Amino acid sequence: MGLLMVKLAAVGIEPVTFWLRDSLCQPQVIGPPQPIVSIVGDDVILPCHLEPATDAVAMTLEWTRPDLNPRFVHLWYDGRELVSYKHPSYMGRTSLFIDKLKHGDISLKLSKVKLSDEGKYRCFIPTLGRNCIVQLVVGAVSSPVVEITKDSSGVDLGCESKGWYPEPEVFWLDGEGNILSAGPTETVRGPDGLYTVSSRVTVEKTDTNRFTCRVQQQNINQTRETQIHVPDHFFTATQKKEQESQREQLKSQLEEVERQEEENNENERKLQSAIWIVQGMRKKPLLEVKKDLERRKAELDEQLQKKERALKIKEGEVTNVTEYKRKTENEKEQIKVKLKEKEKGKGDNSLTT
Incomplete structure (x- = not known):
């Protein structure tokens, strides 16, 4: 070189x-x-x-x-x-x-x-x-597992997928591929560094009753999904419970409406009575109202006097009865004394004889 x-x-x-x-x-x-x-x-x-x-x-x-x-x-x-x-x-x-x-x-x-x-x-x-x-x-990827459960709110679907890396996302889809609104995804990372994700969603009856749990990780361009078909009888039982609950709620609401109507009617009656009284007082001149009150007072005073007179009569009768009782008691005592004297006189005669 x-x-x-x-x-x-x-x-x-x-x-x-x-x-x-x-x-x-x-x-x-x-x-x-x-x-x-x-x-x-x-x-x-x-x-x-x-x-x-x-x-x-x-x-x-x-x-x-x-x-x-x-x-x-x-x-x-x-x-x-x-x-x-x-x-x-x-x-x-x-x-x-x-x-x-x-x-x-x-x-x-x-x-x-x-x-x-x-x-x-x-x-x-x-x-x-x-x-x-x-x-x-x-x-790392794995296929999700889906299960069906029933509760008071409807049909509940649960999805779990273990052994993912990096951390994936979870989506629920209906039979037409539309994303469903689900609860927050729960994520747990194990000692091996792999992620386990789970999600739940409450679904309603559809034409197909088919639902899909999709787990995907965009960084590694990996997707796994599991589809499930929910039998009609799951929704039937749930619908019956919902109908019964709705009937009870409707009944309670009707009773509340009736109570409020009755209360309103009573208030209206009281109000109407008050209005009539006010209107009646407005129609009569003040002097006439005063005369009516005085007349009513006089009637009440007369009734009171009658009751007082009747009471005095009763008191007199009670006094007479008491006096008669006292006289009777005195006469009774006098008779007893006379009887004793008579018996004593008979005794003395017997001794003399």
């Missing part, structure tokens, strides 16, 4: 220009423009290639995660993998496409993906001084 630079300098070509052109002619390490998404348990390919296509069989290739220690995920050196430098969590789970290395395909296959595999991966060829970064997004 030094001899070439001397020859180039001799003909007037700057060495710097040569090195720039030589650098531009080197293969580029090209990765994907978007993050790679994988599901827990699946196999995933982290794409990386040389452009223009260059045989990489004899090159040193480093797949690393800068946030780990040791950082090596897969180290290719001298036509073989150096396992001793590898991070323990990737043991037995990484591989290259050996038959494609000669065509510049240096992609990495990662098997049985784990949540902990999520992160940034660096594909680097030291001899070229080139690298690219591949972002791996790991998700």
Whole structure:
């Protein structure tokens, strides 16, 4: 290379220009423009290639995660993998496409993906001084389970889905695909880092009685849903309860209306009576009202006098009875005295004889 630079300098070509052109002619390490998404348990390919296509069989290739220690995920050196430098969590789970290395395909296959595999991966060829970064997004999904329950308010549907990552959203849809209004989603994250989500919704009878619980995670573009058909008899029983409850409510409302009407009628009667009294008093002159009151007073006084006279008569009768009783008692005492004297006289005669 030094001899070439001397020859180039001799003909007037700057060495710097040569090195720039030589650098531009080197293969580029090209990765994907978007993050790679994988599901827990699946196999995933982290794409990386040389452009223009260059045989990489004899090159040193480093797949690393800068946030780990040791950082090596897969180290290719001298036509073989150096396992001793590898991070323990990737043991037995990484591989290259050996038959494609000669065509510049240096992609990495990662098997049985784990949540902990999520992160940034660096594909680097030291001899070229080139690298690219591949972002791996790991998700976990599961199908939701739906159950039917009945309560006083109607037919209640419950949906639960376990083992999601990242945290998903839950939606309820009717038979036509319209989103239903449901309660807040309950979310629990387990010790394994996975999310369990659950949601409940109260539904009414429709033409199809079909409802869907949809769980989705937009970051990993994953959706799982379960559809359920609610038999008519669930709604029939609920409708009967609702009708009975409505009848009771209607009956109570009617009774309240009747009570209020009766109360209003009574108030109207009292008001009307007051109006009549006021109107009657307004129709009569004040003098006539005074005469009426005096006449009424005279009538009451006469009635009082009659009662007083009757009371005096009664008192006189009581006095007479009392006097008669006293006289009777005196006469009784006199008779007793006479009887005693008579008996005594008989006794004295007997002794004389």
